[in-house]
Amino acid sequence: MDAPRRHTETTTAALTLAATPIGNLGDLTDRVKAVLHQADIIAAEDTRSLHKLLHAAGVQFSGTVVSHHEHNEAESSKGLIEAVRQGKNVVFVPEAGMPAISDPGYRLTQEAIAASVDVTVAPGASAAMTALVLSGLPTDRFAFEGFIPRKAGEKAKALAALAAETRTLIFYESPHRTAETLKAMAQAFGLQRQAAVARELTKLHEEIARGTLTELIDWAESKTLKGEIVIVVGPAPAAAQATFDEALAQVRALVEGGERLKAATRQVGQDTGHSARELYNAVLADR
Template identity: 50%
Template structure:
């Protein structure tokens, strides 16, 4: 059974509550969070130990059942939680920090609950995406969120090549030990001087926001980065559509290669600018 409104009859089924948790300071917790945790029939937590620390600081006693719900078990646990919802129980989902399902466990459960006709609601809370965007100093009128980049260099380069002409501000999550590699790859794909901000340990004691060009930020990150990292990158300037005749396509790829870009990424970027499939540009460059 599906529901376009995202919920069924609340008297017949339970409620799934996505509860935002602090990304740093516990006092940033939403006012409703304590009440939802205390009144839940089931609390599904990404890390039950962190949940215990949070409830201790909030002065909350959980009387319902506590279960773990993380990347490694969410596929198996989702049907069980849906059964609880269908039985009329109130299930509160929390992750380690921020809003569930935003690069954290939750999407699979939300989709299953919606499909079952269960009401889904949220306790809005802190978000690293919006916090980083707000303090970055970059345009915020239009933006997109790309989550974590692929770990493998080749896959990461292809993803960034696809984003090279994105005109909206782009927000990424990144692991601290991969931050320098990510910024270097962005400098190659987007240009060394593209404006960006590295937001580290947001709202925590050692919060730091570094702003500058991508190449300069990559050089800074080479000394090592610690803590939770969110990257905000300014959008590309609007460029006129590229001519699609073979000579123009070959010239555009050659120009990007002269600037230091690998041919594969150059072809991908030119294909986006020209509005053509990558294979067409590849054939022009390699076959003629």
């Protein structure tokens, strides 16, 4: 384990991970502005966005701008780490938000630490944390899940594994897949699970929709969504802590009592947080 370090302002060459605004230019901190101004090299996920940001924020910069993205990060990371070793101050900036969260800064950070290069962070706005706070859902325990799989089967499997999660869950999603993902969440978590969808955070047209997954599906299908999307899903109810076998037993009891299998699995899925589809398939497999 690395020895703990006291935080001090970086005076020697280092890799700095700097946050950029998620929408509102005013969220660019004075510290990040200073870091960008003093950098010898700025590695940007999107160089065009970086130049626009520097111009809009009035940051004077005379160093070198290089591209560092998911398609070149393996080779780029080596060059950036070597630059720090040669005494350069290198700054990585994502297209928006905190660095190394769902962007190529993560691999760069890993490799810099492995190479014993000094790494520090100039923090700022985060879409995940902003949406969590605005959601009105529990914030004492939460988990960031990032982007979930695009394919229906993989998505259903990933969500089913989270159905009984007792922490608030945070997801990123693209606007054109939001309604479909909300439907998959309703299938896995239950129609009445509380959730929120945030878009255009900190921008002029910021919007936050709150309600059950059923209500949010109707909301998403009623409009053309644009901008970055964050979905926040509330924790499973206490009853969802029942095991899958216990939930399956509830389904069998309802069916024996005359309930139709599909209706029984839907009801138990809503009550326990287990996937109604998986309960349905499990009962059929036993027949």
